[in-house]
Amino acid sequence: MLYQLLYGLHESISAFNVFRYITFRTFLSIMTALFISFVLTPYVIKKFNHWRIKSGKREDVPERHNSKRDTPTMGGSVILISTIIPTLLWADLGNKYVWIVIVALLLFGFIGFIDDFRKLKNQNGKGIKGNTKFLLQVVSAIVISVYIYFGTDFNTSLSVPFFKNFTPDLGLLYILLSVFIIVGASNSVNLTDGLDGLAIGPVLSVCGTFMLFAYLVGHVKFANYLQIFYVRGAGELAILCGAMLGAGIGFLWYNAYPAELFMGDTGSLSLGAALGVIAILIKQEILLVITGGIFVAETLSVIIQVLSYKWKKKRIFKMAPIHHHFELKGWSEEKIVVRFWIISVILALIALSTLKLR
Numbered sequence: 001m002l003y004q005l006l007y008g009l010h011e012s013i014s015a016f017n018v019f020r021y022i023t024f025r026t027f028l029s030i031m032t033a034l035f036i037s038f039v040l041t042p043y044v045i046k047k048f049n050h051w052r053i054k055s056g057k058r059e060d061v062p063e064r065h066n067s068k069r070d071t072p073t074m075g076g077s078v079i080l081i082s083t084i085i086p087t088l089l090w091a092d093l094g095n096k097y098v099w100i101v102i103v104a105l106l107l108f109g110f111i112g113f114i115d116d117f118r119k120l121k122n123q124n125g126k127g128i129k130g131n132t133k134f135l136l137q138v139v140s141a142i143v144i145s146v147y148i149y150f151g152t153d154f155n156t157s158l159s160v161p162f163f164k165n166f167t168p169d170l171g172l173l174y175i176l177l178s179v180f181i182i183v184g185a186s187n188s189v190n191l192t193d194g195l196d197g198l199a200i201g202p203v204l205s206v207c208g209t210f211m212l213f214a215y216l217v218g219h220v221k222f223a224n225y226l227q228i229f230y231v232r233g234a235g236e237l238a239i240l241c242g243a244m245l246g247a248g249i250g251f252l253w254y255n256a257y258p259a260e261l262f263m264g265d266t267g268s269l270s271l272g273a274a275l276g277v278i279a280i281l282i283k284q285e286i287l288l289v290i291t292g293g294i295f296v297a298e299t300l301s302v303i304i305q306v307l308s309y310k311w312k313k314k315r316i317f318k319m320a321p322i323h324h325h326f327e328l329k330g331w332s333e334e335k336i337v338v339r340f341w342i343i344s345v346i347l348a349l350i351a352l353s354t355l356k357l358r
């Protein structure tokens with residue numbers, strides 16, 4: 001909104017030409033998100049404590065988690081507000097891609113909210129039924145994917161990191177892949193969200209990586225030079241990624257050990273889905289698997305554990321997702337989280353190397 005307003009004045013005030021630049025608006029978007037997040041979060045923590053919006057008792061958890069039952073949850077609502085407002089202020093609102101990600105944030109945020117709300121009401125950690133939640137996610141992902149396919153000039157070829165000449169065209173099958181990526185990313189971030197700062201750290205590294213990629217794929221000269229797909233209009237997503245980055249950093253300030261606020265499913269489901277949608281829109285679907293490697297590892301640990309228990313009646317990990325395994329091995333929460341962050345940063349660097357190594 002401010003972008004349209006201020007840039008609209010550039011003919012009378014030439015300095016306002018600066019609002020044309022995505023880089024400048026991305027910077028403003030990060031700053032606005034940080035500001036909203038730092039102002040709003042302490043207030044929300046106070047209110048949520050007062051209204052007893054607490055994460056409640058969990059069963060069979062590593063012992064230390066019992067002290068966390070009074071930590072307020074649903075902090076994802078602040079992340080959503082601090083992401084969406086700066087995006088509406090600084091992005092080009094005529095850009096379809098920006099709206100697709102906003103809709104994904106809202107749809108999945110709403111599913112997460114219903115789940116968090118149910119858990120809160122029941123006070124036994126039980127939210128909406130697993131199947132119902134999954135169905136809602138799949139339906140939302142289908143709506144988004146079908147719109148991307150039919151409602152935009154979408155290129156259904158896959159970009160394979162390290163192989164510039166291998167770009168298989170999936171055609172209509174792309175919708176299936178897209179649904180899988182969105183639902184998978186949403187649930188993976190949710191599974192990872194079990195220790196203070198554990199999910200938001202890798203979300204930030206993926207988001208930062210995508211912010212740069214969005215800018216590059218949306219810029220015809222850079223895209224041609226780097227031999228990546230050019231996606232006209234995708235540069236505006238850098239502004240949204242910037243907002244998510246600022247909102248996430250603001251949230252981490254309070255979610256860092258010992259957490260004063262959890263994001264809840266409102267945050268984890270929506271952030272995961274948004275990262276999936278952005279990966280699709282900037283044509284970096286496979287890169288999401290590399291840069292979001294922590295989410296992939298957490299999910300694989302659950303799949304391996306469940307399969308191994310079903311077939312061999314034996315557990316591979318002391319407990320899945322894998323962060324619980326390290327907890328039960330006696331690692332401190334801070335050590336696990338910081339090490340997972342370090343791995344995320346390394347993965348982001350590997351993702352960046354794909355720009356040149358192809």
Ligand code: 57M
Pocket residue numbers: 055056058059060061062065068073074190191193194195196197198255259261262263264265268302305306315317318319320321324
């Ligand atoms: C939700 N939620 C946290 C908080 C957060 C299939 C199975 C592997 C599913 C998995 C599962 O339910 N995972 C998703 C994890 C919970 O946090 C809330 O939930 C939101 C995210 N959805 O924002 O509101 C607790 O996590 C801790 N936490 C922090 N800091 C944070 O910043 O410490 C969260 C955020 C919080 C807090 O204690 O209360 C959660 O873990 O419940 N299930 C599991 O993870 C279960 N694993 C399991 O059953 N493993 C089995 C098999 C099935 C693979 C095995 O290994 O044999 C664990 N969950 C529970 N108990 N409740 C195991 C122990």
